[in-house]
Amino acid sequence: MISSPDDLLRLAPDAKSLEAGRRLFYSRRWRLVGGDGQWLWGEWVYGSGQRATESAVHLTAGHFVCNCRARERPCAHGLALVLMLKNDQERISVGQPPSWVRSVQYQADRQAKPKPLKDAEAADERQGERLALMGAGVEELELRLLDFARRGIADTLAQGPEPFLAAATHLADAKLPGPAGLLRRLARLGRDGTEADIARTLGDLYLFVRAWKNRRTLPPDRHAELLQFAGVNIRKEELLARPGLEDHWLVLGTAEGQEDRLRFRRTWLRGEKSRRFALVLDYAFGEMPFERSWPLAASFQGKAYYYPGSYPQRALLPSTTPGGRPYDGLVGYPSFVELRANYQKALAVNPWLYAYPVYLSAVTPTLASGQAGLADANGEVLPLHPEYDNFFSLLAISGGGTLAVFAEFDGYRLLPLSVVTEFGLVKG
Incomplete structure (x- = not known):
């Protein structure tokens, strides 16, 4: 339970966001700033004045909502509203929330309200x-x-x-x-x-x-x-009721895509002790930011809750803390023979594997007849996915030698997501 504006300000993700909120606090571009005791809201106008960032704060739950593109929540807009509540309440009009706040409130009440039997x-x-x-x-x-x-x-x-x-x-x-x-x-x-x-x-x-x-x-x-x-989704409550897998998780790679205005992101994490991969899927509509950021090479301590299946990959990691220590235990495939053997076993268990995570310990970028690929120690070449457009950067990183690559495998082609260098993981 949040009891004061100071409690809300302590939710700022970092000092940089708080400082950005202080700058927006002094901005004259705010309009329709209001509150009803439960919600605090405001619109920050930018550009020609026809577009506005809509931001709201649930005062008791500490829930921040904003349609800006900031990756972290609370963002600077929400923090600026809290600073108004603390330092300049005359700017806040008491009244009924606008329709977009009522929509957010309806969704929050619907999720919080327990269902009768x-x-x-x-x-x-x-x-x-x-x-x-x-x-x-x-x-x-x-x-x-x-x-x-x-x-x-x-x-x-x-x-x-x-x-x-x-x-x-x-x-x-x-x-x-x-x-x-x-x-x-x-x-x-x-x-x-x-x-x-x-x-x-x-x-x-x-x-x-x-x-x-x-x-x-x-x-x-x-x-x-x-x-x-x-397309039948499992409710988050049901998933979190299942046993979770506690481990030290390393973010090995992310891939993003878009269909119409729906953007999606696949994030692969690997458990240090369990040596299991966890796939986190995130979705965002239009220009809205993803709910959470997963920085490449960052590590987290926490539980992964896997979706049910005979070969579970997709998971939720709802509550994690920074790993705070080195990650150990990465072991890669020495050749494509072992990769295919494990992939075939996984596919026999679950035929719906359209993205299979692979860590290749020693491969060489190669270009033959206009086809980009990766070659293993035996000289076998697997082609790269046609959507992959960073081959020459991969070639430059390798310097003509071998490198370690984390990629997605679809049974035929590889989609590199990251490369292990002497400086750590870099985007592939």
């Missing part, structure tokens, strides 16, 4: 309705895949991306975002991919269809993985 039955009913809708979407997907197969890949591609995008829209309406994402990938591959890439993606979709139709016969862990791939 009878809501469990309603939740089960809604779950059943959603599964029925998803089942209808799977039936439609199967018909489309069979139609693609009858037409052939070349004839299907000749129609452009529209058939794939239309199918993806229908699947999204049927609450199947995972397969819908694969169809959108097919639309992109139609321009830049090979027929082998397209055939593999179509095969993955048909595997999903057959797995869905036989989901009642799957073991619980595989059934959970299938639902997660389809």
Whole structure:
């Protein structure tokens, strides 16, 4: 429970943010600064005055909300509002919060309010309705895949991306975002991919269809993985009720992407004692910042709560503290033979592994016939992902020799995320 403005100011992530808040406190660009005893809000105008940063503070819970792009919370805007509450309350008007604050308050109240017991039955009913809708979407997907197969890949591609995008829209309406994402990938591959890439993606979709139709016969862990791939999310409360894995975690690499206005980020951490990887997925819409930053090479002490599955990778790390000590225990694959052997074992357990973390202890960047790749000690070369555009920097770091690389492996290609140098981890 927060009891004073000083308590709120102590939540500042660092002295730099607090100093930025002090500068904004004196700014004349604030408008609609108000409060109702529970929330404190304000809009900071910038540019031509037509755009504003909307910032609010829940005074008792110490919850800061802002649509600025700062990576840390509380940001300078929220801290400036608290400084007004402490030092210049005449600038604050008492009244009803604007609509955007009421929306934030509604979401907070909804999450905090415990569900009555009878809501469990309603939740089960809604779950059943959603599964029925998803089942209808799977039936439609199967018909489309069979139609693609009858037409052939070349004839299907000749129609452009529209058939794939239309199918993806229908699947999204049927609450199947995972397969819908694969169809959108097919639309992109139609321009830049090979027929082998397209055939593999179509095969993955048909595997999903057959797995869905036989989901009642799957073991619980595989059934959970299938639902997660389809798009059924597990509530955070349920996940945190599971046992967590305490360890010293090292941030080995991050990858970011975007679909329409939704940005996503994959962050890979590795446990020092457990030697297990944890994948943290973050999402942000438009220009909103990600909820938390994971600096490369930083280490944290805390528990990882893995999503259920036969080969769990995705996890939450809700409460961590800085590691504060050196990280030890990185062991990499000496050759691609061992990499493929472990990948095949993992894939046999969970066929939905589209990003597999690999630490390669000694590889050499190579360029042959215009194809960038990494070569192991045996001379075998694995190509780099076509989205990777930092090959020549990788080559410069290696100086023509070997280097240690952390990357994602999709079964065919590598996507480097970081490189181990004498100065530590650097972005790959």
